[in-house]
Amino acid sequence: MRMSSVFNGKLIVVTGAAGFIGSNIAHSLASDGASIVACDWFGTDNRWRNLAGVLLEDIVSPENLMAWLARNLGAVEAIVHMGAISATTERDVDRIVSNNVRLSLDLWDHCRLNDIAFVYASSAATYGDGSQGFAGDDSETGLARLGPLNPYGWSKHVVDRRIAADVARAKTVPLRWAGLKFFNVYGPRESHKLDMRSVVHQIWPGVVAGEPIRLFKSHHPDYADGGQMRDFIHVDDCVHVVRRVLDAPTTGGIFNVGTGQARSFRDLAIAVFTAVGAPPQIEYVDMPERLRGRYQYFTQADTTRLVSSGLAPNFQSLEEGVTSYVDWLSRHPDQ
DSSP states (O other): OOOOOTTTTOEEEEETTTSHHHHHHHHHHHHTTOEEEEEOOOTTSSGGGGGTTOOEEEEEOGGGHHHHHHHTTTTOOEEEEOOSOOOTTOOOHHHHIIIIIIHHHHHHHHHHHHTOEEEEEEEGGGGTTSTTOOOOOOSHHHHHTOOOSSHHHHHHHHHHHHHHHHHHTTOOOOSBEEEEEEOEEEOSSOGGGGGGSOHHHHHHHHHHTTOOEEEEOOOSTTSOTTOOEEOEEEHHHHHHHHHHHHHSSSBOOEEEESOSOOEEHHHHHHHHHHHHTOOOOEEEEOOOHHHHTTOOSBOOOOOHHHHHTTOOOOOOOHHHHHHHHHHHHHHOTTO
């Protein structure tokens, strides 16, 4: 799906540019002529391959980004901030604060004081166990009700609450800004995420090999084994939301980014088997003890505000998205 080429010649900084969602955003914007500044650490793995084919204006490491922005004041159209430690199992909270909170707030302040469009990644992990629902209330009081279950979700929540407080206090904000609470994203260029890859990517090799795949048993009386539910969304749909924020004359708010329809992990697995053309073979194993007290059994984005703001694309169904992704994986097995 090709949108208007309003990005032609615009200088856009993408943090986490070598990562999963960030690299897909970089590819999409660059394909429409945007000048992309990639901000990330590349390490020793193959994340650099996620940006293969993207014409880059510059590459900046995260610790040097604020200095780079100061030198290029007035030149940057937008900052798309996807960079973060995204592992829900990360326990080093100081490391999470340094990477997920500090840079996010510095970038927010830079953008609001210089009227630079700002899109940043929040997360459905901010909703915790879901007991407060998934309404997407971005008011100070609405956000205060939420209780994330892990340091990653908490770090995203800290940023959301600070930004909501700035808005409530009528501080200067950019004409275009959005925090995006991504739900369960799957799609191309996620292999580097290892244990945090989507279930589609994790089970695909076994499905192709004709092996049974394993899903967690349920330890909740209301859910069958494999019946734990998530709002699965293809990364292309997330990219389209980002583009719509950047293309809008004015936008502001924290929005849920999901399809609005929860599906079970069993549904997801069956979709992979169907896409490969193989009969489903599913086994169930106990969930590790360390996860049971912090596990979300149900997530489903309330997309009312996203849709009413004109930011929602025509979301792919689970079956459509998985079929598309499996086809891509068959051509790019290492990504």
